[in-house]
Amino acid sequence: MEVLVQLYTAILSLIPFEPVRNAINMLVPTLAIASMVLGIVFILIWWERRLIAFVQARLGPNRLGPGGIFQSFADALKVMLKEDIVTADADVILFTIAPILVFVPGLLVYSLVPVGNGMIVSNVNVAIFLFLAISSITTLGILMAGWSSNNKYSLMGGIRAVAQAISYEIPLLLSIVGVIMLAGSLSMVDIVQSQNVWNIVRQPLGFIIFFICSLSEVNRIPFDLPEAESELVSGYNTEYSGFKFAMFFLAEYINTFTLGALCTTLFFGGWRFPFDNLLGDIGLQLTAQLGIVWFILKTMFFFSVVVWIRGTLPRVRTDQLMAFAWKYLLPAALLNIFVTSIFAAIGFGVFSR
Amino acid sequence: MAANTIFFMIFSLVAIISGFVMITRRHPLSAALSLVVTFISLAGLYGLLAAKLLFIIQILVYAGAIMTLVIFSIMLLNVQEEDLPAEERIIERVSITTLILLPMIYIIGRSFTVIKDGQFPEVSQDFGTIHSVGMFLFTTYSFPFEVISILLLISLLGVVVLAKRRI
Known part of the structure; x- marks a missing residue:
């Protein structure tokens, strides 16, 4: 894969004018990562349906194409042909902006994730912060969707989504601090490169807090109260149909994939092959050449874990949800920061930089 | 441009x-x-x-x-819409506020004529980056920073105490 990057750099250097070169250098990686993510999302939808069917002893979609892999393409085609209904009392402008505000940040954050060795759209030195800032805009979109629909179920769904997102964002941010301290940098590339020992070994508590909080942030079971179908029809996207609904739907899968990507980058060595520094030359070559493969495999693993959790656990109650975030996760995250900073200061064992 | x-x-x-x-x-x-x-x-x-x-x-x-x-x-x-208070005599209110704020407009207008191009130095290279802000917070302004964090903690606890009180 490094060959691809080298080829791209070589072709780029042939272009004479610098502004044109810069413009192309901005466009090509962005389009590449956006199409990669959107392509993967179609596979994810099929994979989730097959896996959840396996958990529940069913078959799932298996008719269209080998193993039913084209099912999600057929669904996408169907949803585009559907009528786009706007309810009579809805606030039309906000109703239209809301799905865009949910969808765009989800895709935008992939410009900050290193998917392979040297394969990153923009290596910002405060990438993690920027990542969280961009994804916090999504909450506004959900609020807008809930309010502008002018429907009590949508409104309740929106309110639940925001209360949940605000509560779980605090332990989420705090659980990353340990990783940042060990890497000594906020850049995603530096964090991956600092993981000669994967961060899961050094930050087990941080990982558990991070995983629970991000599950809640992306509204997946067992934290899917904003779209609890037995209470709120479909939550904040009840009134949406056609392509606007598809945008919410795609955003949910993109966000779940982002969850996996962040877990991989922060705690499981990003694009690096397992124990590549111990395997010597072979390990380093595997990391350098096939980085994107390991990245996607690890991310798919975490996506599958999320689906497995969906198939296993029931939904939590609202009061349990809030108490869990404030009474258990927040103190645990603070404890994690405290212990990590002591170990990092002493430089004990695997904690040494 | x-x-x-x-x-x-x-x-x-x-x-x-x-x-x-x-x-x-x-x-x-x-x-x-x-x-x-x-x-x-x-x-x-x-x-x-x-x-x-x-x-x-x-x-x-x-x-x-x-x-x-x-x-x-x-x-x-x-x-x-019906919960919102009726906004009466809006024109009078706006014009009185404008009269009060008129001196401000004079100051803003003067600033355009007094300040010329190139009078301001460019911001330094590390303005508002994480390193410079961190250095400021933990060296020059470490005492106000700690005081503010304690203040925020007190207000946080105060809200919890007030909200949890049995009436």
């Missing part, structure tokens, strides 16, 4: 227009949403100064957290 100037104009125009929309909208939710747009365009201005941390904080804290809370409370109260 440099790309920076064009972006500066776009962001400041959007900030001014959405600020105006914010004070003229009748419904609180529309006002709050225009305030979000103002905050995001201000973040864009910070971005033009290459102040990455300020840009992120502006989006994460103001647009992301504070405005979400404001909109959340507006939604929770579910304010309808």
